Each structure stands twice: as C-alpha cells, then as structure tokens.
Amino acid sequence: MNMHVNTIEAFLEALVKELEVPEHRYEQAQTSYTSLGEWLHRPESTVRQYDPLVYCQGSFRLGTAIRPHTDAEEYDVDSVVELRSLTKRDKTQQQLKAMLGVEIKAYHDAKGMEKPVREGNRCWVLDYADGAQFHMDVVPAVPNTEQQRSLLEARMLDTRWASTAISITDRREPNYWVLSEDWPRSNPKGYSNWFASRQAAVFERRRRAILETMQKQGFRASVEDLPDFKVKTPLQSAIMILKRHRDNMFARDLDLRPISVIITTLAAHAYENQDTISGALFAILDRMDQFIVRDGRKYIIANPTDPFENFADRWEREPQKAEAFFDWLRQARADFRAAALATTYKDMSDAVYQRMGYRAATGAVDRLTGGSRLLRAATGATAVGAGTVTAPSFANADRRPTTPKGYA
Template sequence: MTPQTDREFNKLLESIAKTLDISPTQHKLAVERYQAVGNWLDADNSALKAYQPQIRPQGSFRLGTVIKPLTEDEEYDVDLTCKLIINKSLITQKELKKIVGDRLKENEDYRRMLAPEKRRCWRLQYAEVFRFHLDIVPSIPDVQTEIVLLESKGVSKAIANNALCITDNETWDYASDFPKSNPEGYALWFYEQMKVEFQRKKILLAESLKMSVEEVPEFEVKTPLQRVVQLLKRHRDIRYGKDNDKPISIIITTLSALAYENEADTLLALQNVLSKMYSFIKKDSSGQYLIKNPVNPSENFADKWNENPRKATLFFEWLEDAITDFKMLANKKGEGLLEVSKPLKRYFGESIVSKAFNDVAAQTLKEREENKLFMQTGTGILSTQNTPKSIPVPQHRNYGSDKE
C-alpha cells in the first residue's frame, strides 16, 4: 500500500473500532451507577464505613478496551473491585464476601437486582434498557511482605502497592491464603506501555475541545493500542462466539501491550502487534506455556493452556487467522471500498462495518465541503494530505430545479 492508502485504511479501522465502543451515555450511566453503589457501601449508617470501602473499575472498562456485545440482546459487564481496609489476618474470604453482600442486601433496590452469588463477585443486574451489569469483587490490601516480594521480582513500588487479596468461593474452604489480584496495578502498567501516544492523543483532543489537557477525561482518549485490542477481541468473538475455550481477553491485551511500540496509527500498530505476539509466549523448563502477569510474575496467564490443550490450540489458530486475514485485507485496499467491506464484515460483523463505512463517508463529505479533501493524481485516492501530486476536490454544488 502507498502512504495515502495506508492513511485511508487506518481511518477505516479506527472508525470500526470507534463503532465497537459503548456510547458516552452508556459509559456515563455505568460510572454513575457504580459510584452510587460506592456511596451506599460507605454511607454513615453502613457497617462497612469503618473499613473505608472504595469502588474502582477494573478490566476492559478501566483499560478503555470495552467492546459492544455481539448481539443486541447481550449485556456488557462492568468489572469492579470493592476494597475494604482490613488486615487479612482478621478476616476470611468467606467473611469478606458476606459482609459486602449483606450491605448490598440492606438496600431494597440492590437486593432485588442481585443475581445468584458468583464465584468471586456479587452481580447487580440492571434493567434491560441499560444493557449492563456490575460485577463487584470484594477485596482487601495485600500485606507488606507480599508487596516487598513483588518488588524483589522487578515490579515497581507504585504498581506493587496496589496488590489485593480477593474472594473465591471455590478455594476458601481449603486455601491457606487469599487469591491474589492487582487490577489497578495492571491498568497502570497498560497505560505505561502507551504513555507517549496517550499523552499525544490527549493533547490533540484538548486542543480540539478547547480545554486544558488536565480537563480531558481519560476514557475519551483512545490510542492505537486500545483500538488494536478492541479489533482483535471482536475478530476473536466473531470467529469463536461463546466457545469457552476461545482466546481470553487478558492474554490478547497483555501480548498486544507487550508488542506495542507507541505506533501513531492503528493500522501500523495492528500489523506490528500481530507480527510480534508470538515472541512473548514462552515455555518453562518443563515445556509448559508461560505468559507472565506483568504485575505479578508468579501468575501465569497461560496456566489453563497447560491444563486444557484445546485452549492453546484455539489461541494459535486464531492468531494465525488474524495475521492472514489482515494481510489479505491490506492487499485488497486498492480494489475499492466494496471489495474491502466484504472481508471486514466477516471479521467484525455486518452492522458494525456498515456503520463505520457510513461514518467515514460522512467525514469525507465534511472534509470536502470544508475544502480539506485532496485527490492523488494518477491513483484517484482521496486523502486529507495536500502533496505536490494532489489536487483539491471541489465542493459539490447541487444546482437543482430552483436554478432553472
């Protein structure tokens, strides 16, 4: 592809990823709902008040990589931690889970919305119109000795300090310790991987919105890394649907972040990430697959691959397909939008791609009307880049019957 076709193709991929986003209204509503839960848990009459309960987003909602569900009747989940300041020597997993659940049940609305108890969390199921649920994982800070241990393994102090102990009802009857987690530490690591591009995008967005950089909400900034993760997750979902052995998001996200080198556009980032993913999948001395959690090297994200080989098989199958699909797609770019749209619809879904194409067309029309659109002589490719070999595309003027 030429630089001009690269730019147009990049614009199309970014539009598809943007179409995968939940709406600003959905995001705002989810934040309002989980903040309300936090206020209830921390109210003056709450038995949890003394433990300073804090509700924080985790997972894709925190990372800015949420994607819409495949179908209209599916919900997206908002993963949260509820951290209580309690020394783990003073409470068990079961007790921690119970006191959070008991407080939720004291609220008539939350009691009605509570789903049957999940393995690690309490789920609040919102009305169908909202299309989301909140998954609240009770947690407490990990002890200082564990934090020091993480630091000795190369984890920064800023990340290690966010280490948590969580609940898991499949382990609490026999485990000698709480399961470990560090979702906020992972988010800090993820944002560090894209720090350069995130800051650049934030400055550009601030300029376009005529506000200070500090005023720009983090969730409104989208880097190529976040867009790549969204695109790859949807490509996986289209291929494997609800298959329980399909590649899991944490592995796709981690490998993408490790491979990302702050590329400035989505197309280049996608190409580079796919070409480098394999290099971050290791095997230990006994031949077991190993993908270390970057904020807790003792945790292996690929541990289930070793227990269930089909999970590894599907991951490598998916990765090979993604590499092949996007190479083939890049080769089709010069054949026109119709030819490009056919494979895109197979990879991301017909409605998503149709909307993305319409959005790009609308943006192109706007650029044309604002005299910001140019055509490359010899190729006919449209671009916002004014080069020595380009000519401006004139505004379209409709002289209809009123001029006759």
C-alpha cells in the same frame, strides 16, 4: 505488494467507531460504582469502619471495552470493593464476602432494583434495569501490599506495582471458609498503570490535541475536565478490533476463545507507540507471539504486575486452548493483510466481515461513504488521497521464545 496506508487507516478508524462503547455508557458505569461507594460510606453502613474503596477494573478501566453485538446483550462492568482497613487475619474469605453481601443487597433494595442480586464465585452481581443494558460484578477485596512485596523481594523481582496489590475472595478455593493468608491475588490498579505506561506518550499527545481543539472551540477545558475514556489510543483501538475478531471466530466454541487479558497483555507488550491504528495493529499481529514463553511443555504469559500469575496456565491442562490461540493469530494476520491489500472500502469489508461481523464491517464502509454505492466501489486511494507502503508480511511459523522481552 503495496497497501494504501491512508485508506486502510480510514477503514480501521471507522471500524473502531462501530465497536466503541458510547460515552454515556462509560459515564453510566462511573455513576454506578460512585453511587455504590457513597452507599458503603453512609452513616448506617456496616462496612464503613473498614474504609471501603470502590473502583472499576477490566476493559472499562483500560478503555478497551467493545459494544455488544446486539441491544439484547449487556455490558459487563467489573468493580472492586477494597476494604482498606481489613486484613486476611481479620476475616475469612467467606466472612468478607458475606459481610459485603449484606450491604450489596441493602443497596439493591434501596435503589428499587428489580432483578435479584446474584452470587458469582468471586463476586456479587448487580443486574440493572433492562434499559441500562449492563450488570456490575462487585469483587470483595483487602489490601495485599506487604505479602506481595515480600514474595517479589524474595525472588529479587520488580516490586514497582506491589503497592496496589489486593487479595480477593473465591468460593472455589479450599481456604475459603478458614482464616488463612493464602487468598487469590489480584492487582487491577497495578495492571491498568502498567498498561497506561505502554501507551503514555501517545496518550498524552492525543489528550493535548483534544484539549487544544476544545479550547479553540471556546471551551475552557483542562486536563481534569477530560476523562480518560474520551481519549482513544491506537493500542486501545487495535485491542478492540482483535477482541471482536476473536469473539466472532469462536462464537460457536466459547470455551476455546482466547481470554481478553492474554490478547491485551501481548498487544501491550508488542505495541511500540505507533501513532496510527494500522501501524499498531500490524505491529501487534507481527510481534505478539514473541512475548509467549515456552518452558518445556508449559506456556507462560506472565502477569506483568505479578510474575507468579500465568495467564496461560490453562494451556498446559488444555492444550487445545494454545492451539486455538495460534489458529486465531494466523487467521487475524490473514484477514487484516487481505484488508490492507484491498483497494476499495467494499473489498476491505469483504476481507474481514466473517470475523468482524457483517454489521460492524458494513457499518464502517457506510461511515466512510455515506452509504453511496459509487464510493463503496471507488478505489480507496482515490477517495482519500492515500500514499502506499509495503503490505504487512507475517511469519508463517509461530515464534515461541524461551525468554520474554519487555516484561516488567
């Protein structure tokens, strides 16, 4: 069976437009953590001597954030405050978090923020005004380069990402109140650098194309003038689509919902620099389970920047989470194959709306047709002059190899 490749590509592009975070939200997030960084470096700051560095992590850093379902929901902006002149020998986790908490609360008061500062297990939470529609999680951290490099070298593992490793606080940890070298590890910079490496060639091509377009329009644009969030790659777009599909499939059972870092990691491993969203999406759906390792009874999805961290560690204790992931993957394959085989924009929307959401699916069609009923019902191939290729065919059985491919 054939699919109209240009048509499904147009539909997926429109679908991503429905999911995209508006640029002003990225700018707003950047302004917020920049402001916090300036606050921590002011002359009166009680942590200034420790050389604090504030940076973004998570989906906003990766460019895979999706807009909330409704205006009543908030964006979750994750940030890190790394005190670069402190070590785990200087403070306990509790002391570090409390020390930073004093400054976070002072910042909150100085900025006239109405909602109180909240404490999470790993972070402090700043809730911005209702109109801002976001909150910022602030995770305290110290460098962990030396210990991480030593751990990796002892096992003869890749150390290329160790220079950005950090240790973070978590009040659930048994060593939270005592001086210890045993802190939770993280490496958001390293992970984002690894993620960027998986799409580097396509990213650069797209960035150059955007710059050339701007220059033709009379703008004196340079690479420095173009923030990364203005460049969207097929990998990022495919992950956004898969995350929304996941969200709606598990809307009534959030505990079973596959976590974003698993989807993002497997998708980045499976991506092979496809230039189209459809090419990326179908390659990812076809291949992503090949990067799940089955070690006896245990599933392993290693953090590519820290092989000691298993993103699927809960699957062993809660096997229903593994089942939920494979159920979701089968459903995603079925839904997007049906969309690829459809010949009208309406049929594409009908194939995915239950998991993508009615608002996003119909909004994508309206973007393509201008709301015209005639164009909705017209064949997509006629509407865009499409060629055809063989529709994606996914394996019926889950493929769970014992050796991962492509791990850093």
